[in-house]
Amino acid sequence: MTRTADTLAGLSFNPVEPSQTAAARFLARGPLGLLIGGRWTAAADGDEFSTVDPATGRTLAMVPRAGVQDAEAAVAAARIALESDPWAGNTPEERSRLLWRIADLLEANLDELAALESLDQGKVLATAKFGEIPAAIAQFRYYAAAARALEGTTVPTSLRRQGPERQVFAYTVREPIGVVAAVVPWNSPLLMAAMKLAPALAAGCTVVLKPAENTPLTALRLGELLVEAGTPAGVVNILTGFGQEVGAALATHAGVDKITFTGSTAVGKQLVGDARSNLKRLTLELGGKSPAIIMGDADVTRAAAGVSRGIFDNGGQVCVASSRIYAQRGVYEQVLAAMAEKAESLSLGHGMDPRAELGPLVSRAQADRVQAYVSSGRAEGAEVLAGGVQGGAEGTFFQPTVVSGVAEDSPLMREEIFGPVAVVTPFDDPEQVIEWANDSRYGLAASVWTEGLSNAHRMAAQIKAGTVWINCHSYFSPELPKGGHKESGWGYENGALGLSNYLESKTVCAVI
Numbered sequence: 001m002t003r004t005a006d007t008l009a010g011l012s013f014n015p016v017e018p019s020q021t022a023a024a025r026f027l028a029r030g031p032l033g034l035l036i037g038g039r040w041t042a043a044a045d046g047d048e049f050s051t052v053d054p055a056t057g058r059t060l061a062m063v064p065r066a067g068v069q070d071a072e073a074a075v076a077a078a079r080i081a082l083e084s085d086p087w088a089g090n091t092p093e094e095r096s097r098l099l100w101r102i103a104d105l106l107e108a109n110l111d112e113l114a115a116l117e118s119l120d121q122g123k124v125l126a127t128a129k130f131g132e133i134p135a136a137i138a139q140f141r142y143y144a145a146a147a148r149a150l151e152g153t154t155v156p157t158s159l160r161r162q163g164p165e166r167q168v169f170a171y172t173v174r175e176p177i178g179v180v181a182a183v184v185p186w187n188s189p190l191l192m193a194a195m196k197l198a199p200a201l202a203a204g205c206t207v208v209l210k211p212a213e214n215t216p217l218t219a220l221r222l223g224e225l226l227v228e229a230g231t232p233a234g235v236v237n238i239l240t241g242f243g244q245e246v247g248a249a250l251a252t253h254a255g256v257d258k259i260t261f262t263g264s265t266a267v268g269k270q271l272v273g274d275a276r277s278n279l280k281r282l283t284l285e286l287g288g289k290s291p292a293i294i295m296g297d298a299d300v301t302r303a304a305a306g307v308s309r310g311i312f313d314n315g316g317q318v319c320v321a322s323s324r325i326y327a328q329r330g331v332y333e334q335v336l337a338a339m340a341e342k343a344e345s346l347s348l349g350h351g352m353d354p355r356a357e358l359g360p361l362v363s364r365a366q367a368d369r370v371q372a373y374v375s376s377g378r379a380e381g382a383e384v385l386a387g388g389v390q391g392g393a394e395g396t397f398f399q400p401t402v403v404s405g406v407a408e409d410s411p412l413m414r415e416e417i418f419g420p421v422a423v424v425t426p427f428d429d430p431e432q433v434i435e436w437a438n439d440s441r442y443g444l445a446a447s448v449w450t451e452g453l454s455n456a457h458r459m460a461a462q463i464k465a466g467t468v469w470i471n472c473h474s475y476f477s478p479e480l481p482k483g484g485h486k487e488s489g490w491g492y493e494n495g496a497l498g499l500s501n502y503l504e505s506k507t508v509c510a511v512i
């Protein structure tokens, strides 16, 4: 039975008051500050903004609204820290130990961080507690090891000896790029911050971190833990505020050597222009519209469950969400029915409510956006088999939704919705489905579901995407490089490639 707007309106979302928890103590502690040069401070002009619980609209905390002056101060602090001891003279072991201490402190405060993430972003507590915060911790541990494995090369050259006594000796060294502006989105706030901070610090860079305006809380708590871990003043600076304000100030600042950005393709393109003045290095992790292809020989139950998780987890606010599902004709009806059943069975509720399997979307604006896509799809003749309804006290909830009968050129099929909306389409010919899968400006990720080994690897080779999963979706690990092809990004995160993002290579050539 399809739930209606009325049933959603009936959900009063009684948040479990975290009055006794560390998260509540953090929120009650008084004015939160910007972290600049090792000190907590208000915004230069005293501006603040509220961050709210998206399920209830309740203000959780007031946070400083950083502006141009704060960006100036933070970049200056990061430059001084980069060029002076203790950071400039640190050893790989010292950086490694620091990263490990940060990981330990995150772990010791996992419950608090998970609760803050759930309250601020809306995600269910379990997603934060068992998924994202542990994944953030894993980033720091992985790059704690990588910090001690940086190597250059010695390079035999074809240059002639410079006389009988002389020869040419050349080598390369890897050096930190310098001051990094790390700008992150709101869907998985602490994890996205960790994916930038851990490799940047392992490489010896200094950082100005700007969390998304919707979700500043875990970045600020992380800042406290960074200080507690002994991060030297100015090595990490944290500016809460808006993209068009402090974000743009960082992106255009001549003192910033690199921008590492995760967010929308539209803002990523804007940053390409902003970086031009001093040719900042850029890593861009952008949007996606990831296809999942279920072949006729797949384990259909497993595939339907896997792609349902891929699109419904975190309310579909996942860059690699399996938003386009192509099922071979023989299993199409079965996939559709299983996904619709799953969508109907998921219980919506406040992220802190242990019964909730899905929380609200991050904001009313995001839920309105998702609703607009579904409504225009309906108007074009698409069939909504499950969900499709927005609701809740603040209008921030959106039912997990399964849609079929969507044309290949519909916005529902082509654009990133960033909500729990699965578009399911049948196909007959495997060559045709590869064409459809690749017919997108995005190339972030894809999955193929089949019991046929050759099929799986042939299709993995044909799909244009930064990651192709076989019989799984949204599987991540710090060892696995992650990046976008086409308009889904530039560069990679995770693994050795992720560390390279924060390093320059220098060639030294000597006659000895």
Ligand code: NAD
Residues within 6 Å of the ligand: 183, 184, 185, 186, 187, 210, 211, 212, 213, 241, 242, 243, 244, 246, 247, 248, 249, 251, 262, 263, 264, 265, 267, 268, 270, 284, 285, 286, 287, 288, 318, 319, 320, 416, 418, 444, 484, 488, 489
């Ligand atoms: P967004 O692009 O609107 O904002 C991302 C960040 O950029 C925020 O901190 C924002 O304040 C800041 N920002 C906005 N305008 C800016 C500007 N002009 N200069 C500097 N900074 C600016 O994205 P969002 O809505 O927060 O996040 C959703 C998007 O993120 C989706 O497109 C999603 O696919 C993408 N995403 C990608 C990945 C990935 O790894 N590829 C991971 C998660 C999310």
